[in-house]
Amino acid sequence: MSSPVVGRSLWSYLTMPLILAAVVIALVIAISTSDLDTIEERSLNLPTLLGATWRHVLLSVVSTIFVLLIAIPLGIMLTRSWTRSFRGLLLTVANIGQAIPTIGLIALMAVAFNYIGFTAAVIALVACAVLPVLRNTMVGIEHVDENVLEAGRGMGMSKSTVLRKLELPLAVPVILAGVRTALVINVGTATLAAYINAGGLGTIIVAGLTTNRLLITVTGATLTAVLALLIDYLAGIAEAKLRPKGL
Known part of the structure; x- marks a missing residue:
């Protein structure tokens, strides 16, 4: 009786990776069977594509790590009663990253730090993606049932213990949803880092656009989407696995 359930569960885990693998295989076949000129060969060789993909992953992951280090502690702080007087100001500052057009923000970071490359791109990506994690941290904590918190206080828990053992664990699902959103934002936005020489799959897309080579552009865009x-798929699995039992 349990095997069909297990089979469906396994299939649900494998469906997305199989689809993405099929897309990549189709892309490889399209490239290998095309009559490439020297420009296309230079942009579509395996080392170039792997290097651009790895750089894109680094941009996305490093910027998301900094988002977590900034947004989660800040979100926790802004749920404390003593921060109410300046909460609106900090949220307004966090909103700036999403209000400014991304390409403009990336260029602004490069000018502000007098530096083009990986660091400037990471700073811009952090500014773009900090808001979802910040808001979800605040929403997750603020929507914990007050009766649960009162029960914890009644058992003699300190404020820090209530936060650590009750508020944060119960807010985990909402926080993880924000982290997942931030990851996807960073992967998409990181393509623009090519304009400040930070690398990534955006370099493939830009190379295709500037040389009017459709195959190069489609390859960069497809790999970015994959x-x-x-x-997003891996983050969804992590979100499900890290969710506290019973929620």
Whole structure:
């Protein structure tokens, strides 16, 4: 009786990776069977594509790590009563990253730090993606049932213990949803980092656009989409596995 359930569960886990693998295989076949000129050969060789993909992953992951280090502690702080007087100001500052057009923000970071490359791109990506994690952290904590918190206090728990053992664990599903959103935002936005020499799959797309080579452009765009879907898929699994039992 249990085998069909197990089979369906396994199939649900494998469906997305199989679809993405099929897309990549189809892309490889399209490239290998095309009559490439020297420009296309230079942009579509395996080392170039792997290097651009790895750089794109680094941009996305490093920026998301910094988002977590900034947004989660800040979100926790903004749920404390003593921060109410300046909560609106900090949220307004966090909103700036999403209000400014992304390409403009990336260029602004490069000018502000007098530096083009990986660091400037990471700073811009952090500014773009900090808001979802910040808001979800606040929403997750603020929507914990007050009766649960009162029960914890009644058992003699300190404020820090209530936060650590009750508020944060119960807010985990909402926080993880924000992290997942931030990851996907960073993967998509990281393509623009090519304009400040930070690398990534955006370099493939830009190379295709500037040389008017459709195959190069489609390859860069396809790999970016596959990477975004794969990261969203893995983040969804992590979200399900890290969710506290019973929620």
